[in-house]
Amino acid sequence: MASAAASDSFFSGIVTWLQGTGVPHQIKEVDAAGLFTNPYFLVPFIALIGYLIWKQSFTEMIILAIFAAVWWLSGTEYMQTLVVNGELQVNKVLPVLGGAAAVLGFVIYLFFGRS
Incomplete structure (x- = not known):
């Protein structure tokens, strides 16, 4: 029982420290300027x-760049207006789906198309 209590206090200390850094809030709110100065x-x-440059893992760097681009795009005004008054705007969703399909095709090519 004592080890469970110590484990809980250890993890609660980590969670408290992580919340104190402000990183989760900056990621949630898409505050790129604040995040990249933290x-x-x-x-x-x-x-x-x-490390990725040292290991020459260019595929992983590209995936990381795609992840960062998708994160940034999710905070744009365009993405915020995909749903207006509870209704999906189909004319705005189709370009997003097309771009997502292109990115998915590129990622599949990176993993399976190249030797």
Whole structure:
């Protein structure tokens, strides 16, 4: 029982620290300027990019760039107006679906099309 209590206090301390950094809020609110000036995000991100360059993992860097682009696009005004008054705007969804299909095709090509 004592180890479970210690484990709970350990994880609650980590969660409290993570909330204190502000990174989860910045990711949720798509605050790119704030996120990329936050050292709690920036230092590990630069370390990850440096590691991927050192390992020459260009496929993973491309996937990471696609993930960042999708994250950024999700916060744009265009994405916020896909649903207006509870109704889906089909004329705005079709380009998003086309772009998503193109990106998915490119990712499949990266993983399976190249040797």
